[in-house]
Amino acid sequence: xxxxxxxxxxTATKGEIVEIKALIRHPxxxxxxxxxxGEVIPRDIITRFECDLNGQRVFASDFHPxxxxxxxxxxxxxxxxxxxxxxxWIDQNGQVWSEIASILVS
Amino acid sequence: xxxxxxxxxxxxxxxxxxxxxxxxxxxxxxxxxxxGYTFLTAQTQTxxxxxxxxxxxxxxxxxxxLFNMIAGPAVPSCASCHSDGLIGVAARYPSVDGQTGALLNxxxxxxxxxxxxxxxxxxxxxxxxxxxxxxxxxxQSQGAPLSVSIDHTNRQFYETGRDYFLTRRGQFNLSCQQCxxxxxxxQLRGDTISQGHGNGFPTYRLEWQSLGSLHRRLxxxxxxxxxxxxxxxxxxYVAVELYLATRADGLEVESPAxxx
Numbered sequence: 581x582x583x584x585x586x587x588x589x590x591t592a593t594k595g596e597i598v599e600i601k602a603l604i605r606h607p608x609x610x611x612x613x614x615x616x617x618g619e620v621i622p623r624d625i626i627t628r629f630e631c632d633l634n635g636q637r638v639f640a641s642d643f644h645p646x647x648x649x650x651x652x653x654x655x656x657x658x659x660x661x662x663x664x665x666x667x668x669w670i671d672q673n674g675q676v677w678s679e680i681a682s683i684l685v686s
Numbered sequence: 687x688x689x690x691x692x693x694x695x696x697x698x699x700x701x702x703x704x705x706x707x708x709x710x711x712x713x714x715x716x717x718x719x720x721x722g723y724t725f726l727t728a729q730t731q732t733x734x735x736x737x738x739x740x741x742x743x744x745x746x747x748x749x750x751x752l753f754n755m756i757a758g759p760a761v762p763s764c765a766s767c768h769s770d771g772l773i774g775v776a777a778r779y780p781s782v783d784g785q786t787g788a789l790l791n792x793x794x795x796x797x798x799x800x801x802x803x804x805x806x807x808x809x810x811x812x813x814x815x816x817x818x819x820x821x822x823x824x825x826q827s828q829g830a831p832l833s834v835s836i837d838h839t840n841r842q843f844y845e846t847g848r849d850y851f852l853t854r855r856g857q858f859n860l861s862c863q864q865c866x867x868x869x870x871x872x873q874l875r876g877d878t879i880s881q882g883h884g885n886g887f888p889t890y891r892l893e894w895q896s897l898g899s900l901h902r903r904l905x906x907x908x909x910x911x912x913x914x915x916x917x918x919x920x921x922x923y924v925a926v927e928l929y930l931a932t933r934a935d936g937l938e939v940e941s942p943a944x945x946x
Contacts, residue, residue, distance in 0.1 A: 583744040583745075583747050583748055585738055585743060585744060585747065586738070587738035591882075595762075601739060603738065603739065603741060603744065605741075605744040607895075608895075620736045642803075648740075648892075648895060649895035649896065650741040650744060650895070650896075652739055652741070654739075
C-alpha cells in the first residue's frame with residue numbers, strides 16, 4: 581500500500597553538493613480532526629525520518645502532527661563516497677518503511 | 687423589507703424569462719482559456735512540475751502496478767491487451783461506448799474493461815485502486831490537447847452537461863457558469879476563481895491531501911453552493927465532464943496535476 585518515490589542522482593563528482601528528495605505515501609492524520617459524527621480521528625503519523633550513506637547518518641528529522649499528508653523531504657548532501665543511501669521512515673507504532681538508492685561518486 | 691422585495695422581484699424575473707428569449711450564455715473566448723495551473727502560486731506550480739515532488743505520482747506508480755498485475759490464472763492484465771499503453775486516450779474522454787450507447791469517462795471505461803474482458807468486479811468510484819488506474823492512464827496523455835468533438839452520438843449528453851453547468855442550484859442559487867465563466871480571475875475569499883477546467887484530473891488537491899476524481903471536485907462545488915451533490919459516477923456528472931472537456935478544448939492534459 582505504501583508508496584515511496586526517491587530522487588537521487590545516479591552519479592556525482594566527489595565533493596559535489598547533491599539534492600535528494602524523498603516522498604512517501606502516508607495520511608499523517610494529526611489526531612486533532614473529527615469525523616462527520618464528531619468522533620476524534622485517531623492520530624496516525626510518521627515520527628521519524630532517517631537517511632544513511634553506507635551506514636553513516638547523513639540526514640534525520642522528527643515529524644510532528646502538523647506535517648502534511650504524503651510528506652516530502654528535500655535535503656542536500658556532500659557526495660563523499662559511492663554507495664547505498666538507505667531511507668527509513670518510522671511511524672508512531674514502530675512500523676518501518678525503507679528504500680535504498682545507489683549513488684556513484686567519482 | 688427591502689430584502690423581501692428584492693427576493694420577490696428576482697423571483698418574478700426568474701419566472702418570466704423562458705428559454706426562447708433568454709440571452710445566449712457567455713462563453714470564455716478561445717484566446718482566454720487558461721488551465722487551473724495559471725491560477726496557482728509559483729510554489730504549487732513547482733510541486734506539480736517535478737514528478738519527484740508531485741504526490742500524485744504515488745498514485746501513478748500504484749496504477750502502473752495494477753495495470754501490469756495479473757489477477758488470476760485466466761485473467762489477462764490490462765497490459766496484456768494495451769501493450770503499447772494508452773497514449774493520448776484520456777484527451778478524447780468522456781466518450782460514447784459503441785455497443786451500449788452510454789457515455790463513459792475513464793473510470794467508467796476501466797470498470798467496463800474489468801467486467802467484460804477480465805471478469806473482475808467493478809472497482810468502487812473513488813477507491814484507491816480506481817483512482818490509481820485512472821491516474822496512470824491519464825498520465826500517459828500528459829501534454830496532449832483535449833479534443834472531444836460533439837456529433838449526433840454524444841449531443842444529448844453534451845446538452846445534459848451544459849444544462850447542469852448553466853442551471854442555478856442550491857441555497858446560494860448559483861450556477862457553475864456564474865463563477866467559472868462570468869467571474870473567473872476575481873477573488874472568492876482568499877482564492878482566485880479559476881475557469882473550472884477538468885484537464886488536471888484526477889488531481890492532487892492540497893485541501894484533500896489526496897488524489898481525487900473530477901466527480902469529487904464537482905461534489906465539492908455543489909456542496910459549496912449548498913446544493914445536494916450527485917452520487918459518484920452519476921451519468922449527469924459524466925455528461926458535465928463531457929461539457930467541461932469541450933469547454934476546455936485545446937488545453938493540455940496535466941494529470942496528475944496539483945491544485946489548491
